[in-house]
Amino acid sequence: MKATKHSYISKAGADHISAICEAFIKEEVMVK
DSSP states (O other): OOOSTTHHHHHHHHHHHHHHHHHHHHHHHHHO
């Protein structure tokens, strides 16, 4: 994913996106 066009969004939502990714990974691990 390229964030060059949405650098301000990346800075504002980096933590939020990372949290979602971690939650998704945890769910995948829990399901499996």
